[in-house]
Amino acid sequence: MNQDIIALEFELRRLADIIKNEGRQELVAYNISDVQFMAVQWIKETDAMTIGALSRHLNLAISSTSELVDQLVQKEFAVRRKDDDDKRKVNIHLTERGQQLIDDVIIKRQRYLQSLVKASEYSVKDYYKHTHALYKETEEGERIESGDRSN
Structure with a gap:
């Protein structure tokens, strides 16, 4: 396997985990x-x-x-x-409280991601362009691109 692909997969997986864990810090406030x-x-x-x-x-x-x-x-x-x-x-x-929990976790993740982007040399549009290009090659991405939002 190409070493660049191995490194890319590892870093994408770790980045997703780091962002997920950043949002999950919000769970302490909700005692969940x-x-x-x-x-x-x-x-x-x-x-x-x-x-x-x-x-x-x-x-x-x-x-x-x-x-x-x-x-x-x-x-x-x-x-x-x-x-x-x-x-x-x-x-x-x-419930509304359950929805608020999800919203708060997502906002925390988005703020963290925004801080990472701000500290880098690239713009949000740069990152989005490349990640979206990968995402739309997946089955889910293709389905959503075609307008089908069902699971």
């Missing part, structure tokens, strides 16, 4: 764990999610996921609601 935050992110992605679906995304047992959701409900990041079409089914929904 990394796994709870991952659950909040999945709930936001789907708008309404069952315990079973969430447990599959988190690779947790259903009992552990149910306990995790209890904690999210207690901390007011999520609510449980019966499904309108099937009253036996219970969906988990994000």
Whole structure:
């Protein structure tokens, strides 16, 4: 494998991890764990999610996921609601507080990224141009470029 590709993959992976961890510092203010935050992110992605679906995304047992959701409900990041079409089914929904948590984490990440760009010799447009060129070559990027925003 080309050494430049090896280095590029490593640095992109590390940079993504560093930016993610910078945002996760915000979790302390909300008294929420990394796994709870991952659950909040999945709930936001789907708008309404069952315990079973969430447990599959988190690779947790259903009992552990149910306990995790209890904690999210207690901390007011999520609510449980019966499904309108099937009253036996219970969906988990994000609350305003859950959305605020995600917004705060994203803003912290964006500010950190902005500080990195500001300290470099390149502009945001320079970085965006090159990362977007890579992103649009992925299946997800191609789908979004074509106007399909579904998951």
